[in-house]
Amino acid sequence: MLVSQNDHREYALETLPNGLQVLYIHDQNCKKSAASWCVNAGHFNDPTDCCGLAHLLEHLIFNGSENYPEADEFDRFLNQYSGGVNAWTGTEYSNYHFDVAHEQLISALARFKDMLFFPLFEQQAISKEINAIDAEFKLKVNDDLRRLYQVHKETCNPAHPFSQFSVGNAETFTKHSLVQLQSLLRQYHQRFYIPANSRLVVISKHPIEYLKQQLNQIFNDLKSTPLPSVVKQPPLYLPEQLGVQISINPIKDARRLIVSFALPDVQHMYQTKPLEYISHLLGDEGKGSLLVYLKKQDWATNLTAGGGINGSNFKDFNVNLQLTESGKDNISNILNALFYYLQLIKKGLSEPWRLQEKVQLGLLAFNFAESSKTIDEAQQLANQLFHYPNDQVLSGDALITQPNPELIEQCLGYMRPNNMRLKFISKDAPTDKQARWYHTPYKLESVDAEILNTLLTPEPIDELALPDKNPFISKHQEITCVSATHLVPKRIYESDAMHVWFAQDDQFCQPKGDCYVSFDCAAVADADADGASVSAYKRLWAGLVSEHLNDQFYQAGVAGLHYHFYSHQAGFTLHTSGFSQQQLNLCIAIIKQIMSEIDFSNLFQQVKNKQVQSLQNSLLNKPINRLFNRLSGIVQKHTHAPSEVLSYVESATLDDVKAVKTRLFEQYFLEIFVFGNWQKEQVDHYIEGLQELKLECGNGTKIKRDVIDLKHNHRFINAVDNPHKDAAVVLYIQTPSASNRDIAMTILIEQMLASPFFHTLRNEKQLGYLVGSGYLPLNQHPGMAFYIQSPTHSAKELVVEIDAFLHEMATNIEDMREIWQFVKASVAKQLVDSDTSLSVKSQHYWMAIGTEEQDFKHQQALAYELEQLKFNDICAFVQNMIKTELFGSLVLYCAGDKPARVPTQGEEIRELSHFKAQAKYIA
Incomplete structure (x- = not known):
């Protein structure tokens, strides 16, 4: 098998007696094991009188199997061991994939096999999943991509299966009785979901011979079945x-x-x-x-x-x-x-x-490709097994x-x-x-x-020409020698206006690196009264600079030498990444452009129109997206919601932008981090280049990323307008402090609640298709969010259901005594095994510099705090979480087409700027 020169993994490809082709990958450095099973069947194989059947079958696969009859059992099992499962149904292929802690891979594969090949297809589950798919369909009714896709389908050959409705909904499914649907599902499954018509990829730390032995035992009871006949398709277009x-x-x-x-x-x-x-x-x-x-x-x-x-x-x-x-x-x-x-x-x-x-x-x-998550790579390779000869799968x-x-x-x-x-x-x-x-x-x-x-015979245009040879292509890919003194970030240069940090990589051994240059501008902190306007004009200026840079340095990105210039809450940042050979010189050249006076008069109206359109469209996003945007704008002091920024962008002039750019550069502080395949002498030369640009005249200070203190004896409430018919709610719970213990506890509790929250409110109560939770630190202050978007229930009902779930969990927390240790162990392992690529590692270091960590061992410190936790600590934390005295609580909601009553008791936030001006901030 043809592999890249830096790929040190082991591969083996075999076809089992029943026809299942399996690719085994032994990866000593992977953090979790993963598997992906791909079948040559999708919505093109739907019966013409039952559009969406393949999609319905995908949903039913997760609703119990012969040896594991409980719905979503596999998902709950994986959730205990750092894992998760997902699937997708395409036109001609469908894919199921999961990841899990290495120790549980074999148990997971046994469940996976049973789920895929021996589903129950119970009528009650079919009825439930029809409702789920209908909710998914309604969620996307206003999605322009789906709407354009449907026009595409209606304007191609109606005899081609591409023209058929692929998602399905209540209308397409309820034409058939549950008995008929059950029969159609079984027929489809028996015809296509067979070993010879599928491919399996397994990536793990386990040796290949061990994997082969275990998989042969797990899959040996599957019978060999002839491949389904191939139907020749008519032309896509008439x-x-x-x-x-x-x-x-x-x-x-x-x-x-x-x-x-x-x-x-x-x-x-x-x-x-x-x-x-x-x-x-x-x-x-x-x-x-x-x-x-x-x-x-x-x-x-x-x-x-x-x-x-x-x-x-x-x-x-x-x-x-x-x-x-x-x-x-x-x-x-x-x-x-x-x-x-x-x-x-x-x-x-x-x-x-x-x-x-x-x-x-x-x-x-x-x-020199960077490592991706094992679950992502597994599903990509499972598809590629269908398309390439065995020696060229990679x-x-x-x-x-x-x-x-x-x-x-x-x-x-x-x-x-x-x-x-x-x-x-x-x-x-x-x-x-x-x-x-x-x-x-x-x-x-x-x-x-x-x-x-x-x-x-188009008219010639003299201004058009093919690109010249790319001057940025890396010609040397040597790995520099690594010094033990530079294996963690170290401040190698310090002045009143600039700090430069440097570290080398000894883990991924690639001729690449990352360089971050962040400007913290005093004008942002001084702009409490006109913060939204400064944010708007800063955003416009960053957009203008990005357009200007693209004209000059586009070929750098083509050559794998990337740059990203963006506005953030305290100022702006330049991030370069990719091959190290020319990167620091590119970074200097870009900073020189950023600092210079550029005539943007030809670009201004285009960039402004683009940003106005983007902001206006963000106000039409699905309700959940709107709510999370608003959440950031409320809790983070120097962040502003799109609704606040839009009017300033609409009325902005080039003079407004120039004035703010001048203010930004009056006083600033530079934080710089260079990480990867460089020697310290090269970084010293880079610092000299920065000094020649006279960057240190700023004499600024680092801007604190403040967050509002939501802790109070009541919860806060904010309504967000949205034209979508669905109601939606986000409940954000702010943890009392940013101590390592509170962070560790918040991460663990969210992981323990995630699976039951999804299973109870989406699968059992069927409140909507978009249901979930997540650990959500804002400016590094810990918190968690629970969210639902529903086509059938009001915002008030959604808040009641979320509150009821949390109270039930607090009351019955003892029920989790059996699994909490497994979840704790898997979370701790994820924390210490967090770096999957050089870019991920550099990002973790960069975040640590931003939070002024001293030893760059924050993840290990969190893992240690987790190890110290007792189950009584968990019980007390959950009990306190449902009260408002110690924890902050914020409910954001979109009413949709339901009665727009305030969904819960508390203090309504009516004017964002006034609220933020009066609020207390966490020290």
């Missing part, structure tokens, strides 16, 4: 569905043009990856690029190329453009530019270095092993005017139809033949 324009009205404010080209399946071209090469050039954002040209004309603000639906006999290639108002009136000119650029790509095939550069970039990405997605200009030219041949489908998405687009299920207004019409003919 001739009259090509060369068309589809105009669509979205719910959110959007102006988009999606140009889709219809191709056959190109999976067999994986060794050449022609579409990746084309999208690499079309999506370029540097000098001479299509996007830079369209921005200059004020026709578009963003462009992505590639993606699009794909299957066993079809592939869409999409060019997706975010249009300006002017762009809506210049679609023919935009198309002319696109087709001219496609001609340039075809001509560029005569220059072999372009394709070789893409080969080189793929090889670098493959050889490399098939990444490497171009057979560069072939002829295949690229062949794919470019499909990108012609009469083979395209235009989607024009705008609130004022003309429509004459309404798509079923999601009620999307749209109109389908043929593009004028004269326009199509004109685009065959």
Whole structure:
């Protein structure tokens, strides 16, 4: 099996006697074991008279099996041992995956096998899951992606299974009796959910021979069953569905043009990856690029190329453009530019270095890929087992092993005017139809033949050109020597205005690193009265800088040398990451740009419009998202909710932004952290470069990330407007202190309550599809949140149910005495095994610097506190948690289309700025 040069894991691939193909991966460094099972069946295999059956079956898989009949037993088992399970149903494949502590892998696999191959399909469970799917469907009725997807389905060949409704809802399922549905589910399961039609991937610390022995015992009772017959699919599009324009009205404010080209399946071209090469050039954002040209004309603000639906006999290639108002009136000119650029790509095939550069970039990405979570990697590889030869399962997605200009030219041949489908998405687009299920207004019409003919010979545009050779590609990947004195962050430079920290990596051994440069600006702390305006103008300035940087340094990101410039509550941060060879020089060059006076007059209106649109659309987000945005804006002193910022962005002028930028740089404090594949001498040289920029004139101080003290003898309540029909509630509970003991206790309690909360309120009481909880530290102060979004219940009912659950748990906490030690052990293990990649480790160190940790052993300290906890401590904590004297309590809610009564007793927060101005803050 072809593996990357830095992959030290062991692999084994075998096919069991019953036909199940298994990939075993022994990874000595993985934190948890994981498994993923993929089956070659999805909604394309739904019966035509029962849309959504595959999705329903996915839900039923979790509702009891022959040896484990209790619903959600597997999820509760995994929850005790640091794990979780999830699944998805696609067009032609479905995937089930879990992770768990290594010690429990074999027990988990036994349950997993039983769940997948011996489900019960009880009628009561079917009825319950129909309600759950209907709630999921209603949740997404106002989701623009789902709404556009449905229009896509209705404008393709109705004989192709892609055209069918895939999600299902109460209407599609209740056409059948429960007995009939039970029979259909069993037929589908018996036909497709068989060993030979599936693939399994297991990743673990356990040796491969041990895994083989255990899996053969677990799966040996499954019988060998012939593969289901393959049904040949008709073409995805009929001739009259090509060369068309589809105009669509979205719910959110959007102006988009999606140009889709219809191709056959190109999976067999994986060794050449022609579409990746084309999208690499079309999506370029540097000098001479299509996007830079369209921005200059004020026709578009963003462009992505590639993606699009794909299957066993079809592939869409999409060019997706975010249009300006002017762009809506210049679609023919935009198309002319696109087709001219496609001609340039075809001509560029005569220059072999372009394709070789893409080969080189793929090889670098493959050889130096960062580790991902085992559960994510397992599900990706389970799918890849269906698509690549055994020796290329790992490399098939990444490497171009057979560069072939002829295949690229062949794919470019499909990108012609009469083979395209235009989607024009705008609130004022003309429509004459309404798509079923999601009620999307749209109109389908043929593009004028004269326009199509004109685009065959587009007018040349001198400003368009293919990119030059990439100067940022890393040529040296040596690993530097590591010194024992730099294995944890150490402050190597200190002045009144700047601290520089440095540490080397000895764990992941990659030629990469991360560099954080954070500006804490006094203007933020001094702006209590006009904090929202400073936040708005700071956000606009950061957006302008990011656009400017992209024009100059786009190719750095292509070469695996990334940068991110963003505004935060105390100022702004530049984060660079990726290959270390040129990174510190890039960081200096970017800071120089940030500090300089740049003429943004040409960019201002575009960036402003983009941010206004983004903020307006955030107010249309689903209720749960709105509530969590508001929560951050209430509790964190220097954070402001989108509703507060929007009016300032709408009325902003370039002079406003310049004035705030000047204020930000009057007084600031710099915190810098360099971590990874560098020697101290290199970082010393980097510091000299910073000093040449005269950054230390700021003489500022570090800004405290304050949080509001919610502890009171009552709870606080805040209503959030939202046009969505669903009601939603978030109950945030603020822990008394940020001591290690309180943090450890909060994390543990949330983990203990998470599974029963989900099971009780979503599965048993069926309050809604979006139900959950989470540990939620705000500015590092611990807390936890419980949330529900419901199409059927009012906000008042949701608060009553959450409170009732917490009181019940407090009353019956003794019931958890048997499992609490398992949960405690798994949480402690997660804390000490938290770094899965170099970037994750650097982020943990960076957060520790921000909280002024002295020894960088916070995770270990939390694990120690967990070990000291007794069950009586848990009981006392939960008892106190449901009171308001020691713990803070905040209820945020959206009323939806239910009566807008205040859902609980407490103090209503009516004016955010007034509340924050009067509030006490935690010291």
